[in-house]
Amino acid sequence: MRREHSDTHFYVAPLEAPPSRRPPITTVGPLGWMRTNLFSNRMNSVTTVVMAGLAVWFLWSFITWSIESAQWAVVYNNLRLITSGMYDRKEIWRMELVTAILVFLTGLGLGIWSQIARRVFIAILLTLIVLLVVPIFGQRIPEPTIYSLVEPQKAPSNFVFIGLEDDEVTVTLDPLTDLDDTGLHYVGYIESRSRAEWSTQSRAATTGELDLSDYNLTGVVRIVDQAGNAVITPDGPVEMAFTSDPQTSTVTFTLPQDGWYIVEVVRDDEANGGRDNNLGYSWLTIDGVELFSSQEEPTQRREEEYGSPPAIEHALFAEEKAYRFDGTRTFGEFISLQISPFFNRIILSVIVGSAIFFNGWLIGSLGKRERTIRRSTLIGWALALPAVVIILRGFDGSRLLPLVSTAQWGGLLLTMLLTVVGITASFPLGVALALGRRSKLPVIKWTCTLFIETIRGVPLITILFMAKLIVPFFWSALSDLDLTIRMMIGVTLFSAAYLAENVRGGLQIVPHGQIEAARALGLNPFLTTTFIVLPQALRAVIPAIVGQFISLFKDTSLVAVVGLFELVGIVDAIVSGQPIYRPYQREAYIFIAIVYFIISFAMSDVSRRLETSGAGSLRKQQ
C-alpha cells in the first residue's frame, strides 16, 4: 500500500488512455436485491416481515371470501347496466360501435407512437388465456340451491324450472321475520328505500317496537305443470300451506315426468286484512333443480326440447342468477358459478376487441412513417369525442340513430363521458385561466382570480347542486339543458379552477430568460406563450395535471348524489332496486372499486411515461 502511494506521489500517465470498462456489477439477482433492500438490518427485516404478513393476511381473507362466499352474480348479471346504464337496449349496438372505434384508434396510436405495445399485448394475451382456460376447469354443479324473494308487490311469486322424471325437489319457505334465523334484519331493509330508514326499522324490529307478525307471509305453495295443473305425486297433489308461523316450512316431492314446472306462491289475500296489507316477505329456497343458462344458444336448444317456457307474470327462471351459495363454496363451484358466467358474458367482446386492437396496432406500426396514416390517426382522435357523442345520442326522429337522451346514459359510459368531457374541456379552460391570472390587464386578471378562488373555495358537491338547482333558476335558458350536460359543465368548471393553479405553478418555473430570448427573436406574446412558455410549463407539471384528472375521474361519482346513474349511482340502483341483489352490496362496490382503480392506475402510468419520454430533455439542461 505504502509503496503504491509513494508511486503516485510523482506520476505521469501513460500516453494511451486505458480503454473504458463496464461498471462493476453491484447486485446479484433477486436474492441479493432482497438482502440489500428488505433485510439489510434488524429493523428493516422486522418491518418487511410485519408488512408482508399483513399483506398476505389481507389478500388471503379477500381471496377466500371471494371464492367461498362472495356472490358475484350481482356484477355479471348487471354488466349491461354497469357499463351503459339505462341506455336503450335496442340501440346497444351503438355502444359497441363506439367502443370498437375507440379500441381501434388506441391500437393505431400505440402502433405509431409507442413502444409500450408489448406490455399491452402481454396483458391481452394473458386475459385471453385465462378466458379460454377457466371454463375448462369449471364443470357445472347440477343442483345448487336456488332462491327467490317473495314480496308483497309481486304476488303471486312464481319460480319456473325444467324438471326431469324422478328428480327430487325440495321447496322451503324461510320467513324474513325470523330475526334470529337470518341474522340479517331484512324486514325493514327490504321495504325501506334508504339505508337510514332500514337501520331504524331493523332496530325497531329487534327491540320489538315493530310488529313482526305483520310481515309474516300467509298463503299456499303449489307445484303446477306447464298447463297449470297441479302436479300429482303418489302421495297426492303437492301443496303446502303456510301460516303466520314464522318457522321455516319445507316440502319435498318427486317429479312425475320431464318438462317445465312452476312453483307458485299464492299469497292469502284475506290475511292481515286484505291483499294490500299482506306485507309478508319470505325467502323461497329450492333444492334439486338444475340451473339453465340464459344465453341465447342454450335457450334455443332448451326450447326445442321442452317447448317455450310458460308465459307467467313475476316469474323467476332457474337461471344462473337464481343460484345462492349455501355455506362454503369449493373452488370448482366458484369457477363454474361465479367466474364462468362472467367470462361467458365478456369473452366474445374481449376476443373481438382484441382483434380490432391488434388490427389497429398492425396498421399503425407498419404505417408509422406514412404521413397520411399519422395524420388520419390524429384527425381520428380529434374527431373521436364529438363522433362518440353524436353516435350515442343520435337525432330526434332519425331512423338509423334515434335519439337516446343523455338522461338514459349511465354506468361506466356516463363516468367515462363525464371524465373525458371534463378533461378535454377543462384543460384549455384551465390553461386560459392560468394565463389570465398572470395577465397585465387588471380586469382579466381579477376575473380569472375571482373565478378560480370562488370555485376552489366551494366543495364540488355544492357546485353540482348549483348546476342542478340554482343556475337554471336564475338563467331560465339553462333549465332546458338536460342534467347530464349541466353536470358536465359543473365538473369542467371545478376541474379547470384546480388545473389553472397547477398550470400557474408551471408557468412560474419557466425562467425569465426564456421569454426574453423569445422576445428578442421577435416572437410576439402569443407565439412566445404557445411555443416557449406553455410547452415547458405544462411538461413540468404533468404529474400534478394527471393527478388532477385522476381526481376528476373519481369525483364524477358525486353526480350520483344529484340523481345521475353513473358507476356508483347505477350500483346503488341495482342493489336497492333488485331485491335479489340486496345482500350483495359488498361484491358490487368492490367490483366498481376495482374498475376505478384500474382506470386511475392506467392514467398515472401514462403520466409517468409522459414525464420520462423524449420530453425529458427539459431536465437534461439543468
Place this chain on the structure above:
Amino acid sequence: MGENNHADEPIIICRDVNKWFGNFHVLKDINLEVQPQEVVVIIGPSGSGKSTFIRCINRLEEHQEGQIIVDDIELSHDVRNIAAIRSEIGMVFQQFNLFPHLTVLENITLAPRYVRRQARRNSDELALQLLDRVGIPEQARKYPGQLSGGQQQRVAIARALAMQPKIMLFDEPTSALDPEMIKEVLDVMQELAQSGMTMLVVSHEMGFAREVADRVVLFDEGRIVEIGTPDHFFENPQHERTKLFLSQIL
C-alpha cells in the same frame, strides 16, 4: 466600415438616454452613435449599466428619457415599431437561453418560420448553413441539454443570425463558459465581425476588444466615461477612471 453609402448615417443613435429602476438612476445621459458594420465593445465594472444599455436597444428594457433610433426607427411604445426593431436586431445572452424543449434545429428555425413565415424547407436549409458557419453542423438533431456550453452559445448565435438581423447585440457571451470554450465562441464572433455585421458587444475579453473592435466604450456608474479606438483606449487612456479600470483588469 466606411465604404458604403450610409457611412455618415449611423445605424444606432442614442441621444441623452436616461433610465431609472425605481429611484435608481441606471443610465445617465448616454450618447452613442454606431455606424453600419461597426464593432463596438462595451466594458465597465459590474453594475455599471452595460446590460441595461444594450437591452434598451432592442427594448427588452424601456428607457424613460432621450431617444434611441435604430435603422431610422425611433423606439417608442408603438408595438409595431418594437416588432420591426426586434426582427432586425439579434441578441446573444450570457446564459445562452436556448429553448430546452426544442432541438437545435427547431431552436434556430422557430422565429424564421413563425415570425418571417418562411417555408419549412427554406428555414431548415438556412439553419443548417448557419450551423455549418458556427462550426457544429452535426448537432442539428440534438437537444440543447446534450451540448457543451460553447456549442450552446454557438447555437444561440446561429439562432440570432437566422432572422438575418442588421445588428447583433452580445451581452457577455463568454462569461458563463469554461476557458477552453471561450475561444470557439470568440472565433465565431470575429468571423461575424469580418463579414460586416454591426455588433455591440459587452465583454471582458480584452484580447477580443483589441483585435476586433472598431471602438471601445467604458461604462461606469451609468454613464459613458470614455470612447476610443482600441489603440487609443488601451495604450493611451485619457480618463483617470479608465486608467484605474484597465489597471485592475489587465
